Amino acid sequence: MSSVNRRDFLRMTGTTLIGMTLGGVALRTNAQEVLSADDPTAKALNYTAKSTKPDAKCGNCMYIQGSDGKQQRPCAIFPGKLVDVEGWCSAWVKRPG
Numbered sequence: 001m002s003s004v005n006r007r008d009f010l011r012m013t014g015t016t017l018i019g020m021t022l023g024g025v026a027l028r029t030n031a032q033e034v035l036s037a038d039d040p041t042a043k044a045l046n047y048t049a050k051s052t053k054p055d056a057k058c059g060n061c062m063y064i065q066g067s068d069g070k071q072q073r074p075c076a077i078f079p080g081k082l083v084d085v086e087g088w089c090s091a092w093v094k095r096p097g
């Protein structure tokens with residue numbers, strides 16, 4: 001390997017490491033945490049992790065996201081947070097179908 005090629009290789013490796021590091025930060029930023037009832041938006045929308053309404057809960061709300069079968073799932077109203085499928089908030093709208 002000539003010295004120029006070695007320099008190019010080292011530069012490329014450094015760029016790759018920076019990309020991997022930034023990618024890791026991006027992945028951590030996307031990590032979702034369970035929505036707390038103390039969250040200001042949750043309070044404003046009266047979110048509770050246990051719905052008291054017989055036919056209305058996060059699990060049948062049109063804003064729930066993610067896969068069926070998980071107890072905690074993303075919600076379009078609370079970006080970056082997970083809501084309980086048994087929960088409820090005042091933004092609830094029945095999921096069509």
Ligand code: SF4
Nearest residue numbers: 058061063075089092
């Ligand atoms: Fe649950 Fe409210 Fe999100 Fe609907 S909008 S899934 S009721 S937290």
